[in-house]
Amino acid sequence: MNALELNAICKSFGSQRALDNVTLAVPTGSRTVIVGPSGSGKTTLLRMIAGFEFPDSGSLSLNGQILLDSTHEVPAHQRRIGYVPQDGALFPHMSVAANIGFGLATKGPARDERIAELMDSVALDANMATRWPHELSGGQQQRVALARALAQQPRLMLLDEPFSALDTGLRAAMRKMVARLLADAGVTAILVTHDQSEALSFADQLAVMRQGRLVQAGQPLELYQHPRDEQTALFLGEAVLMPAKIKDGWADCDLGPIAVNHQGNSEMAQIMLRPEQLQLNIASTGSPGCHGVVTERDFGGNTCTLTVTLLAGKFEPGRSLPVHCAGLLAPPIGSAVQLTTLGRAHVLNN
Numbered sequence: 001m002n003a004l005e006l007n008a009i010c011k012s013f014g015s016q017r018a019l020d021n022v023t024l025a026v027p028t029g030s031r032t033v034i035v036g037p038s039g040s041g042k043t044t045l046l047r048m049i050a051g052f053e054f055p056d057s058g059s060l061s062l063n064g065q066i067l068l069d070s071t072h073e074v075p076a077h078q079r080r081i082g083y084v085p086q087d088g089a090l091f092p093h094m095s096v097a098a099n100i101g102f103g104l105a106t107k108g109p110a111r112d113e114r115i116a117e118l119m120d121s122v123a124l125d126a127n128m129a130t131r132w133p134h135e136l137s138g139g140q141q142q143r144v145a146l147a148r149a150l151a152q153q154p155r156l157m158l159l160d161e162p163f164s165a166l167d168t169g170l171r172a173a174m175r176k177m178v179a180r181l182l183a184d185a186g187v188t189a190i191l192v193t194h195d196q197s198e199a200l201s202f203a204d205q206l207a208v209m210r211q212g213r214l215v216q217a218g219q220p221l222e223l224y225q226h227p228r229d230e231q232t233a234l235f236l237g238e239a240v241l242m243p244a245k246i247k248d249g250w251a252d253c254d255l256g257p258i259a260v261n262h263q264g265n266s267e268m269a270q271i272m273l274r275p276e277q278l279q280l281n282i283a284s285t286g287s288p289g290c291h292g293v294v295t296e297r298d299f300g301g302n303t304c305t306l307t308v309t310l311l312a313g314k315f316e317p318g319r320s321l322p323v324h325c326a327g328l329l330a331p332p333i334g335s336a337v338q339l340t341t342l343g344r345a346h347v348l349n350n
């Protein structure tokens with residue numbers, strides 16, 4: 001069953017179209033990640049779901065209840081939707097405990113107990129209850145904001161770039177903690193980010209936005225393997241893009257014939273492989289299996305990204321391709337190599 005359903009949402013600010021006909025269903029208990037470059041409309045969409053922004057047209061419902069259409073409008077405070085805005089937005093003049101307890105109806109010891117419970121659930125030490133927001137690190141502030149949103153027992157949790165202010169190590173730890181917390185609480189969540197690796201790792205469902213439009217939605221692996229177009233392919237990771245002639249399930253390209261996941265035939269198409277689909281073997285120069293030469297080497301510890309410049313190719317000889325290999329096994333610059341492809345190539349729409 002779907003918790004949230006957005007139907008044909010449009011929103012303009014003056015002549016700026018912030019949301020262009022956005023339709024999306026968020027399954028109950030899932031983690032949906034909305035990913036897109038800055039300015040693509042992600043925050044506007046979250047604010048609309050929370051009830052702080054109103055569409056020009058379209059409708060939205062939560063657990064079958066209409067929150068907004070042309071005749072109904074449920075105000076933000078009656079939606080039971082938790083919202084953690086991009087900057088955390090804690091009340092600066094309130095202690096941690098007061099921030100977390102802000103929306104709690106209970107008083108006295110029961111209230112203190114609930115605040116302590118919420119602090120524990122986001123791994124905040126109990127002695128931080130009396131601190132002020134400015135005495136907390138970025139990660140701690142985010143956890144207070146999260147606890148404050150959880151205190152409302154939301155039906156849906158919205159998180160706007162919650163990890164963007166944190167450094168890399170803390171980011172990964174917070175991401176795991178939040179994922180576990182949401183799963184334990186069984187809360188449906190939508191997280192917004194502009195970071196593709198964060199999106200791929202956190203999402204059950206990934207929705208890609210660009211210029212106010214929802215370009216593609218689906219499981220992360222499905223989008224990574226079968227992006228709709230070149231921009232989406234490149235937004236979700238490194239990609240090897242090549243022109244090819246498609247016939248009967250095969251792409252004829254600069255690397256020879258490669259199997260594709262495509263039914264139709266086409267004289268000129270663009271195919272995509274992820275760099276990890278290219279496997280590299282040392283070849284002797286001039287041998288029939290030799291495809292190219294290593295021309296660049298970017299050592300990154302456990303993986304190394306090599307640039308292989310192709311020697312021949314009917315479409316574009318001299319084309320360079322990124323290839324990943326284990327850092328310790330990376331051949332030196334100048335090595336002649338053969339490339340084997342793993343799996344199928346994906347044919348992109350133009």
Ligand SMILES: Nc1ncnc2c1ncn2[C@@H]1O[C@H](COP(=O)(O)OP(=O)(O)O)[C@@H](O)[C@H]1O
Pocket residue numbers: 013016017018036037038039040041042043044045
């Ligand atoms: N209150 C507003 N007034 C005018 N323009 C806005 C307002 N909010 C957002 N926009 C514009 O709408 C577009 C989408 O913004 P936003 O939703 O914040 O994108 P994102 O969160 O993906 O970076 C941007 O071009 C932004 O400038």
Ligand SMILES: [Mg+2]
Pocket residue numbers: 042043044086
């Ligand atoms: Mg934003």
